[in-house]
Amino acid sequence: MGTHPTFAGPAGLKSAGPASWSRSLLRRLRNGDEVAHLITLIFAASILLVTAMVVYQLWIHSAESRAHFGWNFFHTSIWDPVFDKFGAWPFIYGTLVTTGVALLIAVPLGLGAAIFLSELAPPKLSSSLSFVIDLLAAVPSVIYGLLAIFTLVPLMSGTIQPFLKRTLGFLPFFQGPAYGYGFLTAGIVLAVMIVPFIISVSREVLLAVPRDQREAALGLGATRWETTWKVVVPHARTGILGSVFLSMARALGETMAVTMVIGNAPKVSASLFSQGYTIAAVIANEFTEATGGLHVSALIELGLVLFLLTFVLNGLARLLIVLTSRRGAGVANT
Amino acid sequence: MKLRTVWRKFLNGFMLSLTGACALITVSALFVILGYLAWNGAGNLHWSFFTKLPVPVGETGGGIAHAILGSAKMLALAAAIGIPVGLLGAIYIAEFASPVPAFLVRYATDMLNGVPSIVIGLFAYTEIVLKMHHFSAYAGGFALGVMMIPVILRSCEEFLRAVPRSLREGAMAVGASKSRTIATVVIPAAAGGILTAILLALARVAGETAPLIFTAFGNQFWPRGMGEPTASLPVVIYNYAISPYDDWHRQAWAAGLVLLGLVVVVNLLTRMLLLRRTAMGR
Numbered sequence A: 001m002g003t004h005p006t007f008a009g010p011a012g013l014k015s016a017g018p019a020s021w022s023r024s025l026l027r028r029l030r031n032g033d034e035v036a037h038l039i040t041l042i043f044a045a046s047i048l049l050v051t052a053m054v055v056y057q058l059w060i061h062s063a064e065s066r067a068h069f070g071w072n073f074f075h076t077s078i079w080d081p082v083f084d085k086f087g088a089w090p091f092i093y094g095t096l097v098t099t100g101v102a103l104l105i106a107v108p109l110g111l112g113a114a115i116f117l118s119e120l121a122p123p124k125l126s127s128s129l130s131f132v133i134d135l136l137a138a139v140p141s142v143i144y145g146l147l148a149i150f151t152l153v154p155l156m157s158g159t160i161q162p163f164l165k166r167t168l169g170f171l172p173f174f175q176g177p178a179y180g181y182g183f184l185t186a187g188i189v190l191a192v193m194i195v196p197f198i199i200s201v202s203r204e205v206l207l208a209v210p211r212d213q214r215e216a217a218l219g220l221g222a223t224r225w226e227t228t229w230k231v232v233v234p235h236a237r238t239g240i241l242g243s244v245f246l247s248m249a250r251a252l253g254e255t256m257a258v259t260m261v262i263g264n265a266p267k268v269s270a271s272l273f274s275q276g277y278t279i280a281a282v283i284a285n286e287f288t289e290a291t292g293g294l295h296v297s298a299l300i301e302l303g304l305v306l307f308l309l310t311f312v313l314n315g316l317a318r319l320l321i322v323l324t325s326r327r328g329a330g331v332a333n334t
Numbered sequence B: 001m002k003l004r005t006v007w008r009k010f011l012n013g014f015m016l017s018l019t020g021a022c023a024l025i026t027v028s029a030l031f032v033i034l035g036y037l038a039w040n041g042a043g044n045l046h047w048s049f050f051t052k053l054p055v056p057v058g059e060t061g062g063g064i065a066h067a068i069l070g071s072a073k074m075l076a077l078a079a080a081i082g083i084p085v086g087l088l089g090a091i092y093i094a095e096f097a098s099p100v101p102a103f104l105v106r107y108a109t110d111m112l113n114g115v116p117s118i119v120i121g122l123f124a125y126t127e128i129v130l131k132m133h134h135f136s137a138y139a140g141g142f143a144l145g146v147m148m149i150p151v152i153l154r155s156c157e158e159f160l161r162a163v164p165r166s167l168r169e170g171a172m173a174v175g176a177s178k179s180r181t182i183a184t185v186v187i188p189a190a191a192g193g194i195l196t197a198i199l200l201a202l203a204r205v206a207g208e209t210a211p212l213i214f215t216a217f218g219n220q221f222w223p224r225g226m227g228e229p230t231a232s233l234p235v236v237i238y239n240y241a242i243s244p245y246d247d248w249h250r251q252a253w254a255a256g257l258v259l260l261g262l263v264v265v266v267n268l269l270t271r272m273l274l275l276r277r278t279a280m281g282r
Helices: A010-015 A018-031 A033-061 A063-069 A089-120 A123-138 A141-168 A183-207 A211-219 A224-235 A237-253 A256-261 A279-286 A293-333 B002-044 B047-051 B065-096 B099-114 B117-132 B137-161 B165-173 B178-206 B233-241 B246-281
Strands: none
Touching: A033 A063, A033 A293, A033 B065, A033 B099, A033 B117, A033 B137, A033 B178, A063 A293, A089 A123, A089 A183, A089 A224, A089 A237, A089 A279, A089 A293, A089 B002, A123 A183, A123 B002, A123 B178, A123 B246, A141 A183, A141 A256, A141 B002, A141 B233, A141 B246, A183 A237, A183 A256, A183 A293, A183 B002, A211 A224, A224 A237, A224 B002, A237 A279, A237 A293, A237 B117, A256 A279, A256 B233, A279 A293, A279 B117, A293 B099, A293 B117, B002 B246, B047 B065, B065 B099, B065 B137, B065 B178, B065 B233, B099 B137, B117 B137, B137 B178, B165 B178, B178 B246, B233 B246
């Protein structure tokens, strides 16, 4: 694939005279290989350019805010566009809390489902169920938001939050009035949204665990569950961790569904019933209305924070997933 | 000893059924979503919904034709950006590139794929809205196009690589140049896969709301050119859903059903295409 059968190479060109050089260039152009190579190269390079431009634009357009607030931006809590005071802590807090709630629900659920799909379900059933789960991942975020506003929010304020308050109300997490809108509701919606990612990646790394590992454990007299939990899952744990990071990055950047159910109030409260705000939600809500340069700049700096967070998490996730699939292959080969 | 065996058997059965329950809960979530949308949305779907403009609050009737048209326009622009860049980029890394540039392009693509959609919206805002000084379908379409690139590139690359070596060697052996081999043998062999990749990417960006709010913004009228604020299906769903009016809520349900129906149909269609292809391959 790598070499061109009719092309002499650059070393051969230099020794030839200018006349034969232009003739060979003409021949190469007519041949089309160099042209095709060049055109595809230009388009591929444009991807590098776009990615670099994303970083560059976020960086220069947040310059005003970065210069004005410095590190205080991250740990002050007053967000007041009228007086040009911008502290991002409530948004960072809200983003972390909703993501945390989502992971607490989605990781056990997703891992359980992935184990079922890879270890128990017959291949045909597993593949159709995986398709349904992929479909769940394809449902647009705004649809989740729409459903959550009209079904989950009333359910939370009417039934679930009063119930939690009665039973676990002594904990600081389940106190205060039950609005329905808030951290807990947003976390639950996020959990449903990221579960498909955990399942599909975890299922793949579990399936990549070599068969003989399972057979050895079963042969020693372990039950199916012991084989799965003590042999298969530990073997795939880096990849599973990768899937968790991947879905965490999704949850951090998720905008619409969260914006629609979190209540959009920049509060820092230990109670999960409290209304809050996330980075993505404040950008979505305030960007069109931002008039002052500093306000726009602060919002873009929030975008930069979000970009960096997801960049690091995605990088870690890819590394972990590559590591497991390599190790799996290595064990299978020996 | 006996007790321990009983306990192990119980734990085995219990935990395994628990994993089944996890799978059941997740899968049923999709059917709950589909069912609930159909239940609430179907009653509000009528012909005028697709052909009429919105009417002022308080009057009943009216439709979201402007948003459907707006979405179509922005998707066309997105396709004009995403398909050539994604496909040609995939051809570059699958056919021409040596390992280092291929790694770089793939890395940048993965990075772009991981960027939250709202940040892509900020990028389109700084690149286009700031320079044009107003919201436009260009900016919205550009944002969606950027989001399509990584989706198309990674799946097209896979489909190109799946074309058997023997096919390429056959073409080269009868004297075809490399570019000719790619154009007349490799791409036709991967055409089904490439088509599904494009369809899936379109379905994915069709539902994106966050990058459109402050790029294409919205509008209540027929969109004229590309250069003015334009409504889109997902943004209309968002605006109607958070509004206080019951009539708008009903329209949001109906629009949601249309959007989700589109996504589900495209996904089913591509799955059928792929299944038939693999079946024929055998």
